[in-house]
Amino acid sequence: MFDILLPEQSEFPLYQQLYLQIREGIRNGDIPDGQRLPSVRALQLQLNVSKTPIETAYQMLTSEGYVISKPRSGLYVINPYKELSHHHQQQTPSITTMSVMHSNGHLNQDQGVIDFNPTRLDQASFPVRTWNKMLKEALEQHVSEMGMYGDPQGEYGLRTVVSEYLRNSRGVISTPDQIVIGAGTAYSMGLLTRVLPELKHIAVEEPGYSLVRDQFHLNGCDLLPITLSDKGISLDQLESSHAQLVYVTPSHQFPTGSIMPYPERERLLEWANTRNAYIIEDDYDGEFRYQGKPIPSLQGLDHNGRVIYAGTFSKVLTPTLRMNYLVLPPALLNHISHKRQEVFFAPSRVEQWAMTAFFEQGHWYRHIRKVRNLYRKRHHQLIELIEAYLGRFVEITGQNSGLHIQLIVKKEVSSEELIQRAANVGVIVYDLRKMWMNHQQDANQFPRLYMGFASLNAADMEKGIRLLQKAWNMD
Incomplete structure (x- = not known):
């Protein structure tokens, strides 16, 4: 259980106060990765408030990926960057721990980290x-x-x-x-x-x-x-x-x-x-x-x-x-x-x-044509780079549409180890484990990773793939 102290007066509505407190607790490590959140009923009794703001706050946390629901069990904290946010960590920081976090919990790419985030778009293309x-x-x-x-x-x-x-x-x-x-x-x-x-x-x-x-x-x-x-x-x-x-x-x-x-x-x-x-x-x-x-x-x-x-x-x-x-x-x-x-x-x-x-x-249609051409080009560039540097060690699937690809890595190693090796050289890739209800990787099955390309230019993509080639020993 963790404590939530609501101020007597606040400019924010109750659901937002709850959301912000729990989110910050997850980010700074006060609410550790894997901890079960109290039920709506339990938190309602603890705070003496109606269930609606609690349900709204929980829905916001799940929609942003801070918690995950396990059927017949409850809501659990899921923080893929727990080693980055835990304020009690004492060891020498790696390149990832020294990176600045965005407000959405993702690493700041401006700090030298190359993030193949499947959900991120090209920010410069937005018609401000x-x-x-x-x-x-x-x-x-x-x-x-x-x-x-x-x-x-x-x-x-x-x-x-x-x-x-x-x-x-x-x-x-x-x-x-x-x-x-x-x-x-x-x-x-x-x-x-x-x-x-x-x-x-x-x-x-x-x-x-x-x-x-x-x-x-x-x-x-x-x-x-x-x-x-x-x-x-x-x-x-x-x-x-x-x-x-x-x-x-x-x-x-x-x-x-x-x-x-x-x-x-x-x-x-x-x-x-x-x-x-x-x-x-x-x-x-x-x-x-x-x-x-x-x-x-x-x-x-x-x-x-x-x-x-x-x-x-x-x-x-x-x-x-x-x-x-x-x-x-x-x-x-x-x-x-x-x-x-x-x-x-x-x-x-x-x-x-x-x-x-x-x-x-007509702006919507012009914008679609613009980003469709942009993402098609980046899609082709990423595939060409993977084939050039990772070649026979990987297999690309799911590449016919969308803004990410699935990468099957033909090595006898877990997806967690591949992700950690990538992070050690400043590259973020994903196994999207939370997308499974019952994740059980077959011992005979190669790990599967996911890489987005919409937010990366050609130079960053090439740098990232070459770093992965080195980190995964695919020379």
Whole structure:
């Protein structure tokens, strides 16, 4: 147990005070890696507050990767840089321990550390001036609405342009009425548990996106991990399970990068139709494909209203803009139309107005073309560097789309040791272990690591790969 002392007066809301205190405790080592956090009920009794701010703080911590949910056990601290943040450490600092930490917990690349972070984007490509212009115009053009609450489902203008964009780019068939604008993936997954309260048995990919899995767990769902093949989620296992809903990332499975072929998509849709079940299709980086033609979205192939489509602006524009969208089947939307005010909570109206103008004036499409070309170039550069310096010692998979690759290292060594060797020479790579519910590496299986490329220029990538060649003895 750890102590939380809330000030009598604070400029921050209660949930943010809790979030900040726990986050700082994790960062500085007061709350050690692996410690179980108190349950919502226990913390509620300790602090004598309602459970809502505690649940909100816990959701923020899970969404940022500071804690992980273990089914039927609770929330546990997960700090991949525990040796960097623990203030009691006495040994001589390595290159990683001397590096400065960003506010999001990642190492500051300006200090000489090369971070192949799978979630980070190129910060220089964000159109700062254009976005500032959109915000200014939004305030000026909507001044008469500043004293009013907006549509809890999202501004109709934004839903209209999103519906049109999805139809043209991903083959998603929808009307603006089916679009729900949300404040991030964690919000949207929590919303779906309220929209579908009777569906408690949820199948998830193993490994899969831990943020989504944790949200389901926090909302009392029974999680059924389904293993993966090179064609995505195992449909044999899914069909033999008692799942009522399945969460999949078919266009670029996270984290392995596999793509679900067309026949498997048809079979998955048939499963949902036969079982009267639902599919959540998370198309989190569907804009980035480097080989072949994109396979149509599951939602576009669905003729029975069984697919809930989820997408985000984060991978194209910036993760700091907490805005995403869902496309709900018409019957499901009708089912909850009488309680929209209780279910939906849209993000800032000003940012929604700005995003609408960003679409309508063509900036979104120009920006996509720009970053798609940039990331395609960096994707090819990283693969060429790996083949040149690491060659026969590794195998690259999951490289057809997205912003990261999976690297199979053909050495009799654990992923932990490879990560540590890399850190010793100032390079950060990932095994994304928290993406597994039940991680058990086969003794005969080579370690798998994950490397992002969106935030690195060619010089840093080459330096990083050459350092890995040395650290992993692949000369």
